[in-house]
Amino acid sequence: MRRRFLxxxxxxxxxxxxxxxxxxxxxxxYFVTPSELKEENRSAKDRFLRMGGMVVEGSLKKDLTALxxxxxxxxxxxxxxxFFRGVPPDLFAEGKGAVVEGRIGKDGVFLxxxxxxxxxxxxxxxxxxxxxYPRSFIPGKEEKGL
Amino acid sequence: xxxRHGRSRTILGGxxxxxxxxxxxxxxxxxxxxxxxxxxxxxMYLHIPTILTAYLSFFIVFIMSCLYLWKRDRRDDILAYxxxxxxxxxxxxxxxxxxIWGKPTWGVWWTWDARLxxxxxxxxxxxxxxxxxxxxxDENRGAICGAVLGIIGFLDIPLIHMSVYWWRTLHxxxxxxxxxxxxWENVHPSMLIALSINFAAFxxxxxxxxxxxxHVGEMREEVKRMKLYGGA
Numbered sequence: 001m002r003r004r005f006l007x008x009x010x011x012x013x014x015x016x017x018x019x020x021x022x023x024x025x026x027x028x029x030y031f032v033t034p035s036e037l038k039e040e041n042r043s044a045k046d047r048f049l050r051m052g053g054m055v056v057e058g059s060l061k062k063d064l065t066a067l068x069x070x071x072x073x074x075x076x077x078x079x080x081x082x083f084f085r086g087v088p089p090d091l092f093a094e095g096k097g098a099v100v101e102g103r104i105g106k107d108g109v110f111l112x113x114x115x116x117x118x119x120x121x122x123x124x125x126x127x128x129x130x131x132x133y134p135r136s137f138i139p140g141k142e143e144k145g146l
Numbered sequence: 147x148x149x150r151h152g153r154s155r156t157i158l159g160g161x162x163x164x165x166x167x168x169x170x171x172x173x174x175x176x177x178x179x180x181x182x183x184x185x186x187x188x189x190m191y192l193h194i195p196t197i198l199t200a201y202l203s204f205f206i207v208f209i210m211s212c213l214y215l216w217k218r219d220r221r222d223d224i225l226a227y228x229x230x231x232x233x234x235x236x237x238x239x240x241x242x243x244x245x246i247w248g249k250p251t252w253g254v255w256w257t258w259d260a261r262l263x264x265x266x267x268x269x270x271x272x273x274x275x276x277x278x279x280x281x282x283x284d285e286n287r288g289a290i291c292g293a294v295l296g297i298i299g300f301l302d303i304p305l306i307h308m309s310v311y312w313w314r315t316l317h318x319x320x321x322x323x324x325x326x327x328x329x330w331e332n333v334h335p336s337m338l339i340a341l342s343i344n345f346a347a348f349x350x351x352x353x354x355x356x357x358x359x360x361h362v363g364e365m366r367e368e369v370k371r372m373k374l375y376g377g378a
Contacts, residue, residue: 013298020305030259030314052314089253091183099316116253121318123187124334125178 203233
């Protein structure tokens with residue numbers, strides 16, 4: 001009796017694990033890459049999307065009176081231009097990882113409603129003589145030009 | 147017997163208080179700010195110890211539930227129930243701390259990436275465990291149902307841990323619990339000291355709470371026995 005219960009339980013458990021693992025593996029694509037987006041460009045139009053990659057160095061153009069940001073996101077193969085109006089997180093920067101949420105516009109520009117910054121799992125103090133990164137956290141010493 | 151336990155618990159409580167204060171001092175004053183995240187990174191000194199303590203707690207639920215199903219010793223069940231309760235507390239705290247860290251760094255309080263979603267599921271499974279335990283009046287049935295749910299619920303933890311490798315997530319990979327890199331390769335030694343002190347403080351706090359909660363469970367059992375059979 002006990003053994004039957006145990007075997008039954010194990011089968012249910014194995015099935016559950018398989019379902020969760022297999023199902024999530026496909027369903028839980030949290031964000032698409034620029035390459036994947038280019039491949040399925042037609043079907044991606046007018047659909048809510050998350051796209052992740054690196055912010056291309058030198059691509060960031062801020063207009064701080066209109067609060068608009070234009071930049072490009074790349075996965076090393078394809079690059080997608082992004083337009084965002086709002087306030088990005090403090091860690092958002094060129095050459096760093098970012099995930100944007102929004103839609104692809106008719107002109108192929110990604111219209112982001114949310115910009116999220118990824119950060120690494122590495123932590124270390126700032127080098128001698130340099131301030132820690134989000135300078136805006138030191139009152140009265142906000143980054144010049146912002 | 148209980149008097150002696152009470153005294154060692156008081157000592158444990160004192161040690162906890164001292165180490166928590168030491169951890170706060172080290173995390174807020176001694177450790178340097180992070181090059182990239184500045185002062186915000188100090189949340190790590192709470193966030194990592196809290197979730198590791200929650201993992202440990204549910205691991206104890208897992209072990210004690212297996213033992214209970216095997217040997218049917220009431221004390222194993224009381225310990226499993228106690229650990230589940232404190233595990234829920236620490237998981238809830240982890241989610242709150244993570245949100246506070248996430249808003250200024252990621253830009254959002256919450257996002258449905260695999261790691262965050264699976265952590266929310268872990269929290270819900272064990273909230274469900276607590277509801278289940280309080281709903282079933284028959285003690286033995288409650289204990290058996292709880293043990294089965296506790297074992298299944300624990301299996302979410304390896305999924306949470308691997309989630310950042312298996313799926314694309316906003317959450318970064320682990321800094322500490324990983325086989326391919328040593329902790330000080332990810333976390334600068336000056337920060338690792340603060341993290342270790344806080345982890346030790348959380349472990350002490352955890353075992354202090356667990357022993358208190360286990361004691362409450364034992365007293366509850368005693369009261370029930372007295373009601374059933376009368377006498378002291």
